Amino acid sequence: MLADTEEPCDLSMRMSESSAVNGTHAFVYHSQEVSLRRDKPMPAPIILSTWSFARNANNAAFPALLAGGSALDAVEKVATLVEADQNVDSVGFGGLPDSAGHVSLDACIMTHPNRCGSVCAMRRFMHPVSIARKVMEQTPHIMIAGEGADAFAIQQGFMPADLLSADALDAYEKWKKDHATPDQSRDRFSQRQQVSAMRPVDHGEAKPGKLFFHPAPPDFDESRWKHHDTVGTLALDSTGALAGACSTSGTPYKLPGRVGDSPIIGHGLYVHQKDGAATATGAGE
Numbered sequence: 293m294l295a296d297t298e299e300p301c302d303l304s305m306r307m308s309e310s311s312a313v314n315g316t317h318a319f320v321y322h323s324q325e326v327s328l329r330r331d332k333p334m335p336a337p338i339i340l341s342t343w344s345f346a347r348n349a350n351n352a353a354f355p356a357l358l359a360g361g362s363a364l365d366a367v368e369k370v371a372t373l374v375e376a377d378q379n380v381d382s383v384g385f386g387g388l389p390d391s392a393g394h395v396s397l398d399a400c401i402m403t404h405p406n407r408c409g410s411v412c413a414m415r416r417f418m419h420p421v422s423i424a425r426k427v428m429e430q431t432p433h434i435m436i437a438g439e440g441a442d443a444f445a446i447q448q449g450f451m452p453a454d455l456l457s458a459d460a461l462d463a464y465e466k467w468k469k470d471h472a473t474p475d476q477s478r479d480r481f482s483q484r485q486q487v488s489a490m491r492p493v494d495h496g497e498a499k500p501g502k503l504f505f506h507p508a509p510p511d512f513d514e515s516r517w518k519h520h521d522t523v524g525t526l527a528l529d530s531t532g533a534l535a536g537a538c539s540t541s542g543t544p545y546k547l548p549g550r551v552g553d554s555p556i557i558g559h560g561l562y563v564h565q566k567d568g569a570a571t572a573t574g575a576g577e
Contacts, residue, residue, distance in 0.1 A: 335532045337363075341370055341525040342571065345380045349373035350525075363527035363535035364403055364425075370525040371399065371421040371537040378457045383523050385418050386457040387541020389464050390548045395455035398555035399424045399539040400435075402563040410435040410555040416442045416452040421539045423450060424555070434557060438549075467545050522554050524561060524571030536563045538571050552576025 337357045339350045353369040375384025375397075382388070389395045399420035400410035409428025411420045412435065420441075426448045427436055436444050446452075456464075466472075522540035529535075538561040540554040553576045554560035563569040 334530050335528055337366075337530050338528045339366055339370065339525065340527070342523055343521060345377065346370060346374055346523050346525065349377075353527075357527060357529055360530055362531075363529040363533050364401070366527040366529070367525040367535045367537035368401060368421055368425055370527075371401075371523060371539045372419050374523045375399075375419050375421065375539055378459065380523075381460060381463070381541075381544075382521055383539050383541055384420075385453070385455055386460055387455070388460050388544035389456060390542075390550070391545045392548050393456070393461075393464055394548065395460065395541055396548070397455065397539070397541055398551055399537070400555040400557060400561050401425045401428060401535070401537045402557060402561055403533065403535045404563060404565050405557075408434055408557050408563075410557060411437070411441040411444075412551045412555045413438040413549060414441045414445070415455065417445045417450050418453040418455060419450070420555075421537050423448065424537075435555065437551070464545070471545075522560070522573045522576075524554075524573065526563075526569045526571060534563050534565055534569045536561045536569045536571055538573065540573070540576075543576060 337354070339354055339357060341347075341350050349370040352373055353366045356369070357363070357366040374380055377384070378386035380386055384397060385395075387395050387397065394415055396412075397414045397417070397420040398410075398412040400408065401421055401424045402408035407428060409424040409426070409431075411424045411427060414420050414423070417423060423441065423445045427433060427444070430448065431444075442452075522538060524536070524538045526534070526536045538554045540552070540560075542550060542552055542554070552560075552573070554573050560573045561571045
């Protein structure tokens with residue numbers, strides 16, 4: 293796009309369902325206004341993230357991206373903010389634990405097939421996406437798992453943290469009694485109840501991780517969407533570079549050591565500077 297005067301280019305996007313194939317769901321949204329100049333071609337920066345709970349994180353990361361920041365920094369920023377939000381029970385601190393009561397986290401980050409990093413089954417660090425970036429930038433490897441990933445994080449200067457929130461502990465204690473596991477992907481939920489598996493788009497100023505409409509319609513039960521889902525983020529910066537990140541605490545009350553699709557390059561996330569970028573995850577198996 294070429295211009296000789298500044299004109300706003302409305303890049304508003306609010307897509308409630310971009311993919312639903314074989315039980316795998318990807319939802320993306322973001323809305324911003326970007327100014328382009330007619331005297332030089334430049335891409336309009338974009339951030340796309342899954343789920344309404346990433347909205348505040350998108351808004352926090354976007355100004356730096358708009359000011360010329362990198363897509364890689366933007367996707368890491370979004371993911372770390374969601375990882376730190378204890379209201380989100382499917383990512384980071386606040387994520388529901390495994391069947392032994394331990395929270396374990398998985399994440400990956402990527403800019404190209406030859407530039408990507410991943411960690412999985414981490415139990416001691418709140419921001420696996422940042423550790424995955426270190427794997428990408430500081431090692432010849434793509435994925436590091438379990439205790440090895442925790443040891444690598446210490447080597448890289450990350451500080452250990454308690455990952456089990458009070459709400460997640462309460463949920464775990466309840467699960468030990470009734471063994472009712474929330475269906476975060478909604479695959480089984482939709483098949484049994486014959487209702488839409490797609491989480492509704494948030495058109496209001498929702499509290500992240502909680503209600504998606506504020507105020508909620510009287511006849512709308514938002515509680516059934518609370519536990520859904522992994523965060524995936526894609527960004528395009530003003531240089532035309534793409535980046536993506538994906539982070540999760542995995543299936544609630546999973547067997548210890550279980551790893552789903554989210555941190556696997558080409559499954560939870562794929563980025564290619566020529567061909568594009570995608571993030572999609574569901575049940576994870």
